[in-house]
Amino acid sequence: MTVIVTAGSFVVSIVLGIISAGCATSRSPVLRAISYAYVEVFRAVPILTQLFIIYFGLGSIGIKLNPIPAALVGFGLNGGANLTEVFRGGIGAIDHGQTEAALSIGMNPLMALRYIVLPQAFRIVLPSLTNFAIGLLKDTSLASAVAAPELSFDANTLVERTFQSPEIYILLALFYLAMSLPLSALATSLERRSARGHRA
């Protein structure tokens, strides 16, 4: 469950982050304002509060989400807001001449973003993305608060049942470590791959 919640909200975060960063860098003041409001709200409110609002708050007005979808929505929206800034920084780091060259061969701004700017920005934000993914993996432990049956939730249940708290929590920590390390390794290999065409 931890893996599903992490992977799912990671994907949602990236999609939202890219869309929102695209809006933040667009010419339209309306899109920029929407992105700005989204980022400010979801970055300022603690993720636990957001989870409670989505799970219990929406529940009280009749929108019942199961714990796992609630966690995906919560972590996704929150992550999207955080990644907006990451992607915006990445996009901003790409020389404007790249966009101009893309426009000059007849691409519209969206194509220029997709084929020229984002692939280059991706390489720049990769280390931050890894950081974000590992953070997310750990933060999903908060989903236990809305009774999503992820790793920490199971651990707590187990502690309540067996009273072996030190052993179980150390084991829990080892599980998180075991999941983070392959992520770091994957990131390193991705960074190496995307360095093609760039001397490091």
Next chain:
Amino acid sequence: MPLVRIRGLHKRFGAVEVLRGIDLDVHAGEKVSIIGPSGSGKTTLLRCINYIGQPSEGHVTVNGSLIGEKSVGDRFVALSDRSLARQRAGIGMVFQRFNLFPHLTVLRNIELGPVKVLKVAPAEARERALTLLRKVGLADKAAAYPEMLSGGQQQRVAIARALAMQPKLMLFDEATSALDPELVGEVLAVIAQLASEGMTMILVTHEMQFAEDISDRVIFMDHGKIVEQGPPDQIFHAPTHERTRAFLRAVLDRRAKPL
């Protein structure tokens, strides 16, 4: 009807007026060089032709269509991103800093526009890209990434990238200014060949000899205006304006001057 028609063009950056009323016609097949001191508005003028720079006032028409806007009644409204992109596809531009896409191979740089914008079949686009690479003398660099190439080679790839869109007009923005002196010749050779094939081109350049050799017309700009224009012989050897003479004296005399 000229291929390019510019009327009443003004461009302001904040309070600074960089272009102060430009009228210019360029006919199909004509090669026009724009010279003048830095800050005279040459590059800005070039960038307004494909709307990479947006005119503050005035209008540009290329091949019969108004660039970046359309007239509705007695007003002008901005074109959609898509329509503007379609117009730009027919106007090639070569930048001072090359602006090749560093994450793509040389071949991919050239075929990307035809495939994504013109929807040319990938095999055909590849064929066309390879032909262009041969034309600029870089057939063996198809698989290389831009940063493995010298500046001169990169600029030749950039020219091939622009040509792949089969433009009706080519804009060169100081195409050799960022190059080491010994690499200038190879890029000028490619441009000269293009000129001899009848391509319509507008060049902003500091290469006076080259401008004299290939241009049908030379334009001297200063302070956002066209001061003088005419055949290269006249501009370079019998300029009528004092400002043109002063500029040419300063540019052609490369000796160190006492301060």
